[in-house]
Amino acid sequence: MLVLVIALVVVTLAALLTGCFGSGNVQRKTERDGLDGIPKATEADAECCGRHRVCEKDRLAAAASKEIEYYDDEELDDYTGVAPDGYTAEQVDLFRSIFYTMRDVDVAGWVISLQLRGINLPNEVKDEVFLVTSERRESSGKD
Numbered sequence: 001m002l003v004l005v006i007a008l009v010v011v012t013l014a015a016l017l018t019g020c021f022g023s024g025n026v027q028r029k030t031e032r033d034g035l036d037g038i039p040k041a042t043e044a045d046a047e048c049c050g051r052h053r054v055c056e057k058d059r060l061a062a063a064a065s066k067e068i069e070y071y072d073d074e075e076l077d078d079y080t081g082v083a084p085d086g087y088t089a090e091q092v093d094l095f096r097s098i099f100y101t102m103r104d105v106d107v108a109g110w111v112i113s114l115q116l117r118g119i120n121l122p123n124e125v126k127d128e129v130f131l132v133t134s135e136r137r138e139s140s141g142k143d
Helices: 002-032 056-063 074-079 089-101 104-116 123-139
Strands: none
Touching: 074 089, 089 104, 089 123, 104 123
């Protein structure tokens, strides 16, 4: 029991010393580098998950300046403005059939194309699309 108490005291003292010397070290570094102080934390954008080096939202904004690319899916233009939960089973199957006939490398471009055209993916298809794009990102070694 005495050993545990001594160990706890030693760990506490080590933490205190690290805290004291660590904060002074940060202060010295900021002065040396010409900074006014420790940078303030900023709140993350609610629409960006922070998982990627470049936010998907920024990629989509950059894509907005490009022309819309079609993936042999012109019939989907009829669904512009339909809510993600407003599709019938047949309409969901149409999205699924188009999705499953394209190459994995084209899925991200297809989703951008749909967004630029104002077409929402049906909720039933979103998870499948997310899975393919996530696997593609991981297999290509990108963050």
